[in-house]
Amino acid sequence: MKRIEETSFILFKVIEEIKKMLPSRIESIYLSKNRVLNIKTENFNLKANSENNNLLFFISSKLEEKTKHNFNDALNVYAKGLRIIEIEQIGNDRIVRMILTKERSLIIEIIPNRFNVLILEKNLIRNLYSYKKNKDGEVITNIGDEYPEKEERKSFFGNLSMKEKKLSEDFHFDEIQIKNSKIFYLYKDDKRYHILFCKTKALEPIEISPSPSVLIESAFEELKNEDKKKNEKLKLHSIELKIENLRRKLSELNDNLILDKKADEIKERAETLKANFYRADKEREFASVYDKTKKVKYVVPRGISISEYMKVLFDEYKNLKKSALKNSEIKKKIKFEIEKLEKNLLEEQNIELRDEEKEERRIGRIYISPNGFKIISGRNATENDELTMKVAKKDDIFFHAREARGSHVILKTAGKIPAKEDILYAASIAAYHSAGKHSKLVSVSYIEKRFVVKRKNSPKGEVTMLKEKTLFVRPLSARK
Known part of the structure; x- marks a missing residue:
């Protein structure tokens, strides 16, 4: 940091x-x-x-x-x-x-x-x-x-x-x-x-x-x-990494079709040997019980009997079938986890996008004063609160029609001192966006934002000026 x-x-x-x-x-x-x-x-x-x-x-x-x-x-x-x-x-x-x-x-x-x-x-x-x-x-x-x-x-x-x-x-x-x-x-x-x-x-x-x-x-x-x-990027990277690892794990699992094919071949050998059990000590090649045109050869390892070898084949078949079933369950879980993570990733990306859009969202009506100062006027009570209490800096200037309903208007000073014509321009905008917009002259209060506070439990758009100055101006519908 x-x-x-x-x-x-x-x-x-x-x-x-x-x-x-x-x-x-x-x-x-x-x-x-x-x-x-x-x-x-x-x-x-x-x-x-x-x-x-x-x-x-x-x-x-x-x-x-x-x-x-x-x-x-x-x-x-x-x-x-x-x-x-x-x-x-x-x-x-x-x-x-x-x-x-x-x-x-x-x-x-x-x-x-x-x-x-x-x-x-x-x-x-x-x-x-x-x-x-x-x-x-x-x-x-x-x-x-x-x-x-x-x-x-x-x-x-x-x-x-x-x-x-x-x-x-x-x-x-x-x-x-x-x-x-x-x-x-x-x-x-x-x-x-x-x-x-x-x-x-x-x-x-x-x-x-x-x-x-x-x-x-x-x-x-x-x-x-x-x-x-930074935390958002780390979170996104972490989700992407988990998805990548799960996909790699998924690709490393044996294909169920291959396991099933191998299991069927073992079963064919075991069943054929079982059908020819009493001849197996003399012969090593028999016609398949599933396909008479196909010959199945056997090589019984030394030291074990025919019955023991047959049991080994059936056990191997069962294990392969179990592996295929287990593989299927694992793949299903991994695919479900990947789908869940991809959904989370999309949600996080959408949150990031909404945050960026929120940062870029324009609050209020925007005006430019004669000397280039930015002026913002709120369009409703909620926006007035956001404009005055969140957007405005301490040294910006707050304007509001005196003793009348109206928009909060903020003149952004950017650390500079605005000229009198800029003050009058912003005051005229506040007069126009108030209940007195049809009057010839409107009384407008203004003061630095540092002297504007919002009292606890006060309604939306309602603030208190600890100090104020007053101007009488003609309402002005300035161009954005």
């Missing part, structure tokens, strides 16, 4: 993102599979990931499923219901401090394959989870201790990745210029995903966004899709 590289600087920018959405009340904290700590708040969701050396802390559009065995119950006693009023990175390390109400703090130390979580009251440790122990199994930090401030081990530039250092040298960026970066680029090479603060000629960007969290989620989604496709 490729690594997603979140450097200390990218963590710093993620924390800057979070600060803009504070204060926010904590609703739940829990652990999910693959060593991911999930923090749900009223304004945003956070994930702390420590799996496979992917040490990441970022804003997430969706959280993972809670594991059965969890420490969140005890943690929630301290944190649930409290508001995060401030957040900071301790030094240049992968340590995040969330300052909560009631003079409490939540510390998350992200380390390979695990993380330490501490609850502080006035800087005193009141509870801790997954904390490091010494060789004797004793916890190094104890409840009631004062939280030790970490010593700064590296400078700002010392914590940058090799690619970040090279870019800063190539473009002569200082610390302030790097920290003031507004746009970020997601790149991928053979080993890992990189989130960089400026373009590099060495690689083609996969995605551009002002939000590092958006790029981290995109990288995770790519990894997830890559793993899914």
Whole structure:
């Protein structure tokens, strides 16, 4: 699995993102599979990931499923219901401090394959989870201790990745210029995903966004899709291999016609010998009991009698008949198994095809703004939900006719800042696809997607804007 590289600087920018959405009340904290700590708040969701050396802390559009065995119950006693009023990175390390109400703090130390979580009251440790122990199994930090401030081990530039250092040298960026970066680029090479603060000629960007969290989620989604496709291919290959092995096994089984023919020849010899038993000690050739024109010769092995030899022939005949019958049953089972596997193979291939078609399926009506921005308008409540909650990125812009039924409209920013004419164009489309389409002017609300949430148990197509701006525009039936 490729690594997603979140450097200390990218963590710093993620924390800057979070600060803009504070204060926010904590609703739940829990652990999910693959060593991911999930923090749900009223304004945003956070994930702390420590799996496979992917040490990441970022804003997430969706959280993972809670594991059965969890420490969140005890943690929630301290944190649930409290508001995060401030957040900071301790030094240049992968340590995040969330300052909560009631003079409490939540510390998350992200380390390979695990993380330490501490609850502080006035800087005193009141509870801790997954904390490091010494060789004797004793916890190094104890409840009631004062939280030790970490010593700064590296400078700002010392914590940058090799690619970040090279870019800063190539473009002569200082610390302030790097920290003031507004746009970020997601790149991928053979080993890992990189989130960089400026373009590099060495690689083609996969995605551009002002939000590092958006790029981290995109990288995770790519990894997830890559793993899914890889597993699908392995599954198909496994089925094909089983079919091939069964077909080879089928071809190696003796032909029943050959076995039956051989059995009949043995039976003919045995029956002919039986009919001429009393002459067999003197003669070695007799006319077949089945065909008088055919002569059957015998060579009785030394050391056995005629009756013993006759018994050997009848036994051999019976064994050949049994083998033919057994062969027939085995072939029937193998053919049935092959048919079943071929059916499974076809089903898996159809699933793969449907997944590809689903990926390619176009959601909503597509428009292009005056400056080339893609605009998507939902066609029904289900599509509105999918468009806003799944397709739209955090930095895309959401539009909806104010206090009226209508389509969700998303302006895809692709990490750029749209001009006023692009905003007006998208707002006019939202006005047209609303109950007010026949009015001369329609009030349209709009805001970045990050401020649009869907409340639990709300109807399809219904969302809530935490903030909003308003425009009055003429409804526009733009061409696709």
